[in-house]
Amino acid sequence: MEILSHDILIVGGGGAGLRAAIAISQSNPSLKTAIVSKVYPMRSHTVAAEGGSAAVLKEDDNHDLHAYDTIKGSDFLADQDAVEAFVRDATKEVIQIERWGCPWNREEDGRIAARWFGGMSRKRTLHASDKTGFHLLHALFQTSLKYDSLMRYDEWHVSALLVDDGKIAGVLAIDTRRGTFSILAARTVILCTGGVGRIYAFTSNAGILTGDGAALAYRSGAPLKDMEFIQFHPSGLLRTGILITEASRGEGGYLFNKEGKRFMENYAPTKMELAPRDIVSRSIMEEIAAKRGFEGPYGSYVHLDLRHLGEPKIMEKLPMVRELCLDFAGMDPVYEPIPIRPTMHYTMGGVHTDKDGKTPIAGLLAAGEAACVSIHGANRLGSNSLTELLVFGARAGRTAVEYASSAKPCPSERLQALAKEKMDFIQKRYIRTENGTERVGAILSELRKTMDEKVGIYRREEGLQEAIQIIQRLKDRFNRIRLTQQSKVFNTELIGAMELDNMLEVAHVVAMCAMIRKESRGGHARKDFPKRDDEQFLHHSLTFQSPDGPRRETLPVTFTKWKPEERKY
Numbered sequence: 001m002e003i004l005s006h007d008i009l010i011v012g013g014g015g016a017g018l019r020a021a022i023a024i025s026q027s028n029p030s031l032k033t034a035i036v037s038k039v040y041p042m043r044s045h046t047v048a049a050e051g052g053s054a055a056v057l058k059e060d061d062n063h064d065l066h067a068y069d070t071i072k073g074s075d076f077l078a079d080q081d082a083v084e085a086f087v088r089d090a091t092k093e094v095i096q097i098e099r100w101g102c103p104w105n106r107e108e109d110g111r112i113a114a115r116w117f118g119g120m121s122r123k124r125t126l127h128a129s130d131k132t133g134f135h136l137l138h139a140l141f142q143t144s145l146k147y148d149s150l151m152r153y154d155e156w157h158v159s160a161l162l163v164d165d166g167k168i169a170g171v172l173a174i175d176t177r178r179g180t181f182s183i184l185a186a187r188t189v190i191l192c193t194g195g196v197g198r199i200y201a202f203t204s205n206a207g208i209l210t211g212d213g214a215a216l217a218y219r220s221g222a223p224l225k226d227m228e229f230i231q232f233h234p235s236g237l238l239r240t241g242i243l244i245t246e247a248s249r250g251e252g253g254y255l256f257n258k259e260g261k262r263f264m265e266n267y268a269p270t271k272m273e274l275a276p277r278d279i280v281s282r283s284i285m286e287e288i289a290a291k292r293g294f295e296g297p298y299g300s301y302v303h304l305d306l307r308h309l310g311e312p313k314i315m316e317k318l319p320m321v322r323e324l325c326l327d328f329a330g331m332d333p334v335y336e337p338i339p340i341r342p343t344m345h346y347t348m349g350g351v352h353t354d355k356d357g358k359t360p361i362a363g364l365l366a367a368g369e370a371a372c373v374s375i376h377g378a379n380r381l382g383s384n385s386l387t388e389l390l391v392f393g394a395r396a397g398r399t400a401v402e403y404a405s406s407a408k409p410c411p412s413e414r415l416q417a418l419a420k421e422k423m424d425f426i427q428k429r430y431i432r433t434e435n436g437t438e439r440v441g442a443i444l445s446e447l448r449k450t451m452d453e454k455v456g457i458y459r460r461e462e463g464l465q466e467a468i469q470i471i472q473r474l475k476d477r478f479n480r481i482r483l484t485q486q487s488k489v490f491n492t493e494l495i496g497a498m499e500l501d502n503m504l505e506v507a508h509v510v511a512m513c514a515m516i517r518k519e520s521r522g523g524h525a526r527k528d529f530p531k532r533d534d535e536q537f538l539h540h541s542l543t544f545q546s547p548d549g550p551r552r553e554t555l556p557v558t559f560t561k562w563k564p565e566e567r568k569y
């Protein structure tokens with residue numbers, strides 16, 4: 001098989017991947033670095049981010065306040081040393097990204113503007129209107145183009161990691177345009193593959209977010225951390241789950257039930273609509289359960305009302321919200337309230353890393369939503385993720401430079417042997433399936449339905465057990481799939497099958513960790529264990545693949561200054 005050699009390989013061309021690439025190119029331009037991405041980099045999910053990026057910039061704010069808000073938001077599961085590093089680097093990174101061309105909104109006096117976001121005690125969310133991700137990704141992408149040492153493999157899908165005796169040696173990837181597999185060899189690999197949102201049906205996440213990085217690392221022996229913590233965003237547009245940014249509440253939008261009451265008064269009287277996402281999402285579900293939601297052909301919902309903000313403010317600060325409502329719900333938020341309900345939005349867990357991006361496999365790093373450092377713990381605060389891409393993308397890039405400068409490349413005969421083993425597996429599992437009977441689409445729909453119904457905002461022992469059994473059955477059915485698309489060129493059926501295999505693996509871990517954690521913390525709410533239980537569960541969950549299914553261990557949380565306290569808003 002063809003071997004394409006590099007020093008460092010970055011899997012993923014979203015915010016985290018591009019920021020890592022720039023850090024590498026700046027620190028050591030002589031390293032041969034490549035980005036491999038299953039979509040053109042500008043189509044990564046980062047482009048869809050709307051509301052903003054959090055960092056301390058104003059006189060009335062400081063790093064300890066940002067750290068405390070993040071840790072309280074995390075329900076005290078974040079590692080505090082990582083959060084402290086995060087908030088410190090954040091300030092530098094948001095200034096740097098502006099110098100690379102990200103047009104932050106300005107105050108009248110010319111200084112950078114900030115808006116309110118849920119769970120933040122200061123206005124510290126910088127934004128470029130409500131198209132922050134688009135501008136941020138653009139600034140990173142065009143900056144990355146300056147470096148000649150940086151190569152790209154656009155529309156290549158990474159299908160396996162090649163690990164030699166506990167050390168990363170490269171990846172096996174398919175060029176989707178040609179349909180051929182190659183070995184992309186590298187002494188260091190950084191996984192920046194984003195989240196796993198597509199294991200749910202009702203989600204704000206792009207179609208590419210199938211947890212590939214998590215599954216690749218897991219199969220290679222790296223543990224996944226805190227996978228039970230899934231974030232549901234309060235305002236998913238009814239029917240599609242498309243995101244209506246939290247900035248709409250940050251700019252002053254209200255939530256109403258069908259009795260015309262701002263119901264957040266009952267749940268978070270001081271923060272109201274700007275309580276953290278886990279709390280607002282549960283409050284909406286409580287209103288719906290108490291029959292105070294609206295009912296329609298697409299299910300129950302509540303209203304997000306922006307009318308009092310007026311058209312000029314909506315057009316200046318939330319133009320994309322208006323566009324999305326007009327295009328996908330046929331209504332105009334200038335004149336009507338928006339029908340919303342919580343939508344799966346973010347994966348707090350991911351590949352276990354330290355704060356420099358290292359995983360337990362030598363030379364394998366991870367950053368961005370694919371990784372779990374952890375700074376978000378049990379619940380991420382809105383606008384901390386875009387900043388995380390910059391901070392931890394850059395940190396992982398610098399770690400990669402250090403590692404690649406001393407590590408030895410894997411000999412080609414060894415690479416060929418490792419790749420052959422993976423290729424035989426791929427042939428048998430996905431390509432030579434003429435005798436199979438099961439269809440990818442059918443398995444996928446059942447997986448998503450199961451996750452929505454049994455591993456959603458509220459969880460119960462019985463439902464979780466059922467979910468695990470169903471996932472096991474779906475995995476079994478997957479062993480008998482049949483693919484019919486013969487073409488080598490853009491064989492989306494083959495890619496879809498590999499993605500589904502990844503999703504089944506990751507969903508299994510999510511459901512199992514959710515069952516073992518018999519408490520409620522942040523985004524993980526157990527109806528049968530409604531209280532947080534620090535005595536038994538103030539730890540991270542770490543899951544390893546084993547022949548008998550996911551094997552779970554625990555890992556202590558790192559504390560520096562802040563002791564766990566009751567989380568009230």
Ligand SMILES: Cc1cc2nc3c(=O)[nH]c(=O)nc-3n(C[C@H](O)[C@H](O)[C@H](O)COP(=O)(O)OP(=O)(O)OC[C@H]3O[C@@H](n4cnc5c(N)ncnc54)[C@H](O)[C@@H]3O)c2cc1C
Pocket residue numbers: 011012013014015016017036037038039040041043044045046047048049050051052053054132133156157158159192193194195204205206208209212213243345346367368369370382383384385386387389
């Ligand atoms: C609608 C929406 C709005 C959001 N708004 C905000 C916001 O305002 N503020 C905020 O802080 N956060 C926001 N978030 C969260 C934030 O945008 C994401 O967490 C973040 O952009 C993830 O970036 P990433 O670089 O980790 O991955 P992504 O941008 O998701 O990129 C993943 C990359 O990995 C590649 N990839 C994946 N699998 C493979 C494979 N097998 N082979 C090759 N390549 C692969 C893809 O091609 C892609 O380039 C939002 C999220 C959504 C969905």
